[in-house]
Amino acid sequence: MKLILNQDVYNLGEEGDVCEVARGYARNYLIPQGYAVLYNKQSIALFESRKAAIEKRKEEKRKASLSLKEKIQEQEIVLEVPSGDNGKLFGSVTNANVAEALKALGITVERKKIELPEHNIKALGTYTAKIKLYGDEFAELKVIIKSDKEESSAPVEKKVKTEAPAKDESEESSVVEESAPEAEAEKAEETEEQEQ
Incomplete structure (x- = not known):
C-alpha cells in the first residue's frame, strides 16, 4: 500500500516521503496513529503546499543532529x-x-x-x-x-600501603605473637558467656 508519511518514522522514512508498506501495517498502525496518510490526489496536493515548511524542518533537524554528533563524540x-x-x-x-x-x-x-x-x-x-x-x-x-x-579493592590496598609505616620483621613477628594470645582469650570469654 502506498502512503505519504506525516512525520518521521524510524526505519521507514522522513516526513513527506512516499513509501510502500504492507496493507496491515498501514491500516492497523501507521494511519490510525497519524504517522501516514493514503497516497492520493488530495494528500499529494496537501503535501505540495506544505513542502517548504517540511524542508525547513528537515534542515533544522540536520543541523541539530550535527551538533548532537559533536557532543556525543566528545563523551566517553x-x-x-x-x-x-x-x-x-x-x-x-x-x-x-x-x-x-x-x-x-x-x-x-x-x-x-x-x-x-x-x-x-x-x-x-x-x-x-x-x-x-x-x-x-x-x-x-x-x-x-x-x-x-x-575499583573497590584498589583503594583498600592503597590505604594499607600508605597508612602502614615500614617495620622490621622482628617487630611484625612480636606483634603477631602478642595479638594471638589476646584473640584466644577473647574467644574463650565469648564461649563462656554463651554457655551460661
Whole structure:
C-alpha cells in the first residue's frame, strides 16, 4: 500500500516521503496513529503546499543532529558492572544502559537508536557504540566496561600501603605473637558467656 508519511518514522522514512508498506501495517498502525496518510490526489496536493515548511524542518533537524554528533563524540562513558575473574560480565550491558548513562550526561537518545557490537556487551573492555542520528548520520561513542571489583579493592590496598609505616620483621613477628594470645582469650570469654 502506498502512503505519504506525516512525520518521521524510524526505519521507514522522513516526513513527506512516499513509501510502500504492507496493507496491515498501514491500516492497523501507521494511519490510525497519524504517522501516514493514503497516497492520493488530495494528500499529494496537501503535501505540495506544505513542502517548504517540511524542508525547513528537515534542515533544522540536520543541523541539530550535527551538533548532537559533536557532543556525543566528545563523551566517553565508563560503566562499572559486576564481573567474574575471567572478565565476563554477570549479565550484559545493553543499549538501555548506554542510554541511561548518556541521559546522566545531559544527552537524550532513544535506546533503539543505539547500536552495540553484537547487540549487547558481555565482557570487560573498550567498545564503540554507533548512535543513529537524523538521516544517514551516525555518531560513535566510546564505551568502557570496567569491573566494579577493581575499583573497590584498589583503594583498600592503597590505604594499607600508605597508612602502614615500614617495620622490621622482628617487630611484625612480636606483634603477631602478642595479638594471638589476646584473640584466644577473647574467644574463650565469648564461649563462656554463651554457655551460661
